[in-house]
Amino acid sequence: MPRWLDLLDRTTRTCVALDRPDLARWLRHRRARLLDPQLRVLVVGGAKQGKSQLVNALLNATVCPAGDRAGRRVATVVQHGAAPSAHLVRRRPARPHDDEPAEDRLPLPVERLADLDAGDDREPHRGLLYAEVGLPRSLLAGGLALIEAPAVDWSDPVPEVTGIAAVTRADTVLFVTEATRELSRGELALLAHLGRSYPGMVVALTKTDLAPDWRRVLRRNRQRLAEAGVPVRLLALSATLRLHAARTGDQALNTESGFPHLVTHLRQTVAGKSELLAPAAVGLATRTVLEDLAAALREELSVQRKGGTSDAMSRLHEAQRGLEELRRRATRWQYALADEVSDLVSDIEYDLRERTRAVLRRADERLDEADPARTWQSFAEWLDGSLRDAAEANFGWLAERIDAMAARVAREFPPGTADRLPQWTPALLRDAPDRVDPLDRPTVDRLSLSQKVFTGLRGSYGGVLMFGLATGLAGMPLINPISLGAGALFAGKSIRDESLSTRKRRQATAKAAVQRHVDDVFARLNKDAKDVIRQAQRVLRGHFTELTEELRQAVVESARTAKQAVDDDAAVRDHRARRIQRELVGLAGLYKQATALGAGRAVLVPAQRRPPA
Known part of the structure; x- marks a missing residue:
């Protein structure tokens, strides 16, 4: 048994022994995800940052609406499929003896994916957890799944992104921001929060073809992330160059777009999920859980030492x-x-x-x-x-x-x-x-x-x-x-x-x-x-x-x-x-x-x- 799996199981048993079934259930979910060979990457970013275009350029397919069209209301999970397909995933009403909530997968014609655009309130699109799309792509066939999250609402980004990551069972995060500007305080705070739960995060600086000063922005962002103690890697990308190179078959232009580095990184992460990503994820998850348990125990210990005002x-x-x-x-x-x-x-x-x-x-x-x-x-x-x-x-x-x-x-x-x-x-x-x-x-x-x-x-x-x-x-x-x-x-x-x-x-x-x-x-x-x-x-x-x-x-x-x-x-x-x-x-x-x-x-x-x- 790998060390990280043994540590995860012992931490889970500790949660059960300390009467924290909620933490034990969360760790069991993490265990199941880490044992799954599929790598699910959550693509997160604000509106108009090039998030949808990045996913389309990676897959060389128009999967996510881009440009001036409004983003989708629900997340979209893109994974490998023998033929193009689409499903809507909805939560099944809980039954009294269900240990975990189940999900229903409803088939959906691929051409109706556009109905998921924001502002469409028609049934049965209400109450969806996420949309699931299957594409026959070699990048996805290796076990990669891309999750395009809705645009971040910066009024309260942490609960929203955390909830989407939990629902879609994400393993790591690809954060998208424009190369035309430095990271904002809200983006730094969100990255710091995600870094405590998701290892191997990547920050993609998009639209470098529109930002002549993107190198300075890249250096400045790397410096700010280091000062904030956020463990991420930065990549400068241009989805426009990537799509143009795909249409013309220009390999030099494709290299210049920066996407080959991102593809190599994603394939290495998929291949090394059990050896690299899983131990790091277990280290983060168990430290978070252990800190929570220790805080509760220290508080109880303080009460026990003070004596408190017991009934006796x-x-x-x-x-x-x-x-x-x-x-x-x-x-x-x-x-x-x-x-x-x-x-x-x-x-x-x-x-x-x-x-x-x-x-x-x-x-x-x-x-x-x-x-x-x-x-x-x-x-x-x-x-x-x-x-x-x-x-x-x-x-x-x-x-x-x-x-x-x-x-x-x-x-x-x-x-x-x-x-x-x-x-x-x-x-x-x-x-x-x-x-x-x-x-x-x-x-x-x-x-x-x-x-x-x-x-x-x-x-x-x-x-x-x-x-x-x-x-x-x-x-x-x-x-x-x-x-x-x-x-x-x-x-x-x-x-x-x-x-x-x-x-x-x-x-x-x-x-x-x-x-x-x-x-x-x-x-x-x-x-x-x-x-x-x-x-x-x-x-x-x-x-x-x-x-x-x-x-x-x-x-x-x-x-x-x-x-x-x-x-x-x-x-x-x-x-x-x-x-x-x-x-x-x-x-x-x-x-x-x-x-x-x-x-x-x-x-x-x-x-x-x-x-x-």
Whole structure:
């Protein structure tokens, strides 16, 4: 097996191993073309450069339209045939199990080749890949095929020419340009691009018969190509002289046209395709493929060494952030619970005090209007009911505030855990009204009958004495009707005053008893409320501490799993990096062999003896 074929096969297997079936498929196509003894030369050039005339002069036949006629829209492949023939090659619609797209060859009368001129949109000429022409020529019988490409569109020449070369399966390139001017920047760029894929390229300077200064242009173009590093050979040609020599049989004129050198070069290239062109083509193709593979591997190696942001690393960072956030949440909810409890104690105590004060004010008003000795039973029932209502309202609000406090503290935790609140109701909240004891009847002063008699005698004595002395000045005795009447009046007033004073003392005594009772109730209820709040604080603190611990364990477990995944990922990346390095070493070995294989394999062009005048 030739060295170049062995290198091509090993490179193809490397592409398959590195999961690049597209490159492997391209190399297999190149292998098939290089093993084919036929040499397919792509003739490329811009419009009006003499490309069609060059092909016609080589074959001494009018195959391609030349002159002022527009160039063809599709490429034309001219190869050997026993008789003149023409076919249209179209791509067959792909089927699901087709490994490669197939082609259909449709016969076409030779005289209808003119229908392929640009501007002809008639069926079945649409969608053609290329036209294939067979001619009985000795130059073609040796295995040469000439491919006239459509004129290059310089707005985007590279994809167009590359696509035509791939479709027509070209082996090398014959670039056509006028000798009346130097190569343009676009032509140099296109030649540089083609030189990376096609060895043995030739640049033909046409129309030397119309360019007196073609030698200077030839030297200048050779210098510019050398500076650009484009491996091509230059030939100066005149298709007009070639065709005239063919008509007249003038061998000297034929030599002066320069075409014998091109014919010799093409025949030598056909004969040396396997020994010269194929190794050079394999060297170029494999180097291009190996550079592509190496670039992808180096990029992957860089990613593997940097570590990147793998899913495992992202999960580890997320777990670490979650653990730090959980610590902050634990601090926040503890502060929040303490603040809420402090505010709740103050608010509940103030609410209870305001409710009991309101009851106390209403009790004082009722005691001022009624005698406690007579209305005490109804008053005591009213006071007990009012205090029970105040206790029930205060403890009901306390229960709502505890629920609100739990909800506000739960908001410090992640979403989804706020609903996990303890369901409990302290007994003191349910039994708050029963904690209000009934009011005991105070001991109050009562005005008895003997006290009334004694008070009346004491008051009447003063009246009798006062008015008896006054009437005694008038000569009346001390005891007289006037003094007795005054004594009776003063006795009644003394009894009324004493009764009123006794009532006020009873009212004062009742108010003091009510005040003491309300204070006792407030103290007891306030103590109960604080006990409930402390109990709620302990329950919530235990609940949220347990919830924090559950979250912490979950985050720690997630971090541990992520850390293990990061370690495993690092081991996988390290193993992959070592494997990539080995693959790069293997690619470097193949690249070295490709470089050595392509060195010195350029297809030589015989030197011209004498340029045409």
